[in-house]
Amino acid sequence: MSFTMQFFLFCSLPIILSILLLKSCFSSSNAHKNLPPSPPKLPLIGNLHQLGSSPHRALQAMAQTYGPLMLIHLGTVPILVASSVNTAKEIMKTHDITFASRPHLNIPSRLFYTCKDIAFSQYGEYWRQVKSIAILHLLSNKRVQSYQQVRVDEMERMMNVIETSNGSVINLSELLITLTNNVVCRVALGRTYEGMKFKRLLERVMELLGCFSVGSYIPSLRWVDRVSGLERKADEVAKEFDEFLEGVIDEHESKNGVSVEGRDLVDVLLEIQRDHAKGFRLERDMIKAIVMDLFTAGTDTTFTSLEWAICELIRHPSAMKELQQEASKIGKGRSMIPEEDLDKMHYLKAVLKEALRLHIPLPLLVPRESTDDVKLLSYDIPSGTQVLINAWKIARDPSNWEEPGEFRPERFLNSTIDYKGLHFELLPFGAGRRGCPGIQFAVNVNELVLANLVYKFTLTPAGKETLDVSETNGISVHKKYPILVSATPCC
Template sequence: MFSVSHLYFISFFSFVVLIIFISLKWTSFQSKAKKPLPPSPPKLPIIGNLHQLGSSPHRSLRDLSLKHGPVMLMNFGSVPVLVASSSEAAKEIMKTHDLKFSNRPKLKIADTLVYGSNDITFSPYGEHWRQVKSIAVIHLLNSTRVMSFRQVREKEMSLMIEKIEKGRDSLVDMTELSFWFVNNIVCKVALGRTYNELKFTFLLERFVHVLGLICIGNYIPWLSWIDRLSGLEDKAQKVAKDFDEFFESVLEEHVDKRRGMNGQSDEEKDLVDILLDVQRDDAIGFTLHRDIIKAIILDVFAAGTDTTFASLVWSITELIRHPRVMKKLQHEVTEIAQGRSMISENDLEKMQYLKATIKETLRMYPPLPLLLPHESMQDVKLMDYEIPARTQIIVNAWAIGRDPALWEEPEEFRPERFLNNSIDYKGLHYELLPFGSGRRGCPGIHFATIMFELALANVVYKFNLALPNGVERKDLDMTETNSITLHKKSPLLVMATPRF
C-alpha cells in the first residue's frame, strides 16, 4: 500500500517530468521555428508570389533578387520555391548537394504531355530515371554515336546553304531555315527520316507553348478548375493526343520495315530502331513499355530541335547587330576553310573565335533561362539557410549569365571575354549554365552544340547578312517570347549575298 506522502511524491515527480517534457518539446519547436530561412519578398494570400512572375519570369526574378538577395524563398501558391540567382548558390545546388536536389517536382502539364513524366527530363529521381537516361546516353548521345551522324549534319548543311542562295534576291527567313536545319537532323537521327509537314511544325510550337504556361493546379490544387476553365488542360490533352498519334505512326512504320529485313547495321539504326531492339532484348532489367519509348523519343526530338535552333537564331541576330564581331568571325572561318566550298566538322576544333561567339550567345541567351525545376528530397542547409524537403528549386541561369559581379559589361555581346579563358558550358563552371549541371544536367550537350557550330560557321563563311532596306541595326526587334524556351519573338529576316 502507498501512503499519502508516497502519492504526493509520485504526483510531484510526474508533474516535474511533464514540465521538463513540455519544455524540451517547446524548445525543439522554437529551434525549428527559428531555422534561418532565405529572405522572401512580400506575398499575397492564396497566390503567394505568383503575381510577381510577370510576362518574363527570368527578368522578374532577377529584379527581385537584386532587392532580396541571390537566394530567395518564395511561395507559388502553397508551394515553397527557392530561387537561386548566383553562381555560388548554383554550385551548392548542382554540385555540393546535387543528390539532395536531384528530384523533379510533379507537374500536371508535363505529366499530360510526356506520358506521365516517364521520360528523361521530367521523371522523378530514381531507378526509372537512371534507366531511361542510360538508354539515351549509351545508345544515342555518346560521342562515337554523335560523330557517326556527321554525314547527316553535313548534308543538311548543304541543303540549308542552297536554300539561302536561292533566296538571295529576296528576304531570307533565318528563323525558319534554322528550324528546318536542326529539325531535319534530329528527325533523321531519332526517327529515320524527315517530316516536312506544316502540321508537324505547328505541333512542336504548341508543345513548347503549352509546356511553358503556368498551371495553377500545380501550386493551388483546390483552384485546379481554373486550368480547365482557361482551356489549358484541353490544350495539353490535345497536343498529347496529336503527338501520340504521330509517334504511333512512326513506330508502326519502323516495325513494318523491320519485318522485311534480315537485320540492320548499327550505322543504319535510328533512335526508334535502338529502342525497339532494347525492348525486344529486355536486357536492361525493366520493361520498356511502348509509352516509355515514345516519351524518350519526344524528349530527344523536342529538346534537340527547340533549344538548338533558338540559340542559332540569337547568335546570327547578335552578329548582325555587331558588324565588328561578324567581320572577325568571318576572317577566322575564311582563313581556316582555305577556299573549300564548305566548312567541315574537322575545321571546327580550330575555330576559337567561333567557340567564343557561341559561348557568348549561350551566356546572354541560355535556351532555358530558368533551366528546369529541381526539388529537394530532404532538409538541406544551403549557404547558411535551411531549405525544407519538397521545396522546388529554380536556378536563374539567365540572371547568372548577366551578373555584373561575374561579367564585365554583362549586357554587351563581346565574345572576346571567352578567349584565353577556360570557362565552358559543360556544367563545370557555374557562372555559365545554359545546359544545367550535375545529375540532371542536359545529356545532349555535344549533340546540340556540334549542329550549332557547323551551321553558324557555314552561314557566316558563305554569306554576308544584312537587314532589309530601311531597317537599322538599333531597330532590330529583340523581344523574347513568353515560353519555357528563350526564343526571339519576331522572325529574323535578312538579305543574304554570297561572299565568293
C-alpha cells in the first residue's frame, strides 16, 4: 500500500468512524420505535417506482398487503399513508392539530407566493388568520348566498347555448368548464375574463401542481427540476398569473366606490387590507395567493365533480330517469328550478354524493405533515412525517360500502353520511382544520346546474368516449375524454 493511500486512510478514519457512529445511533433509536409496516424500498428513490401513473390505485393495492396504515418513502421522505375510516379519523380528528400542517413543496411554493395561500400554508398563526378571513368574509353561507344571481346567470347562459344547438353534437365538458370559470371570475374578480388564454393559464397551474418535483422528495437531486425545465415552467406561469392579478388589483383600487351588494372577493380582501386595526396586515402577495386558491380549487374541483356526475347519469339511464322525474315534479313546468327548491330534491343530492364517492377530485387530498412525535394506533410516528389520506380507497372500501364499484345513488337516500367532514367514509373535501372551506360554494353550483340540465334536456351520448370512465393523471382526476352529447328539450 502506498504512503499516500495510508495517509489518506489515516486522515479519513475519524470521519468514517463518526459517520458509522451516527448511523448506529440513528438505527438504534429507530429500532426502539414501533413504526408502521413498510414495503421494501430502493436506495435514494424509496418506493417511487411503485406508484406508477395512478398513485391512489397503487397505494390501494399496497394497502392490501401492508394494512390501512403504512409507511412508504418517496425519495428520502417518509410518507404515512392512511387507507381506512379509522386511520383517517385518527389523523383528521383525534390528532388533528398534530397533523394540521403542510410540507414544504417546491412547485406550490413557486406558484402561491411561497405558500401564502390557505391550502398550502403551514399550520400556525398566519394560516389561522387567512383561514378565518376565508370563513368569515369570503366563503360564509351568507356570502355564498349573496352570489345566487351570478350562478343563475351563468347557468341560464349555458342552457341557452345548449338550446340553440338544435340537437347537434355539443362538447358539454367545455361548456361546464366555461360555466365554472365564469362563476368564479365574477364572484372573485367582479367580471368574466373570456378567451382561451385565461383558461389555459388555469390549466397550466393545475398541470404543474400535478407534476412530480424531484427536489421536494430527493433534496440532493433538486438540480433535476432545473435541468428538466420544471422550475422554469412554474416560474413562467407564476409570473404570468402575477401580472394578471396585479392588473385586477389595480383595477379594483381605482374604483370610486362599490356598494356592499356589488362587492366581489377582491373588494373584500382590499377592504380587510385597509382595515388592519386588529394587528394582522394583509399584504398584496397574500391577497394574490388567496385569490389563486379560489381559482384553482373553485374552478377545477367544481367542474370535475359536475362532469363525473353527468357522465355517470348518462351511463345509467335508470338513474337519469329517476332524477328527471324528481326535477319535473319540483320544477312544475316553470322555466327553471330555483335554488330555494333544491333542498326538496333528495335524489339530486344522492346523485352528487355518489359521484363524489366514486370520483373524488383529489384522491389523496392535499398532503399533511406531523409537527410532533405522536402515537397513532400503537405506532410511533416521528415529527416531520408527511401524510397522505387515500380518500379514494376509503370511498371504495367494501367494508364501508355495498358493491362499492357500482354507481348507486339510492345508497344515500336513507343514509346520514355526508361529505362535510363529519363522516370519514366519504372525504372528497377532507376533514378537520384543513378541510376545504369552500364546500358550500361548490355544492351550490353543482346542484343548480345539474338539476336544471336534466330538467330541461334529454342528453344522448355521441360516441363511446362519452361513456368512458378513464381518468387523467395529475393532482386532480379528470375524465380523460370530454362529454359529447346531443341535447333535446324534455318538453
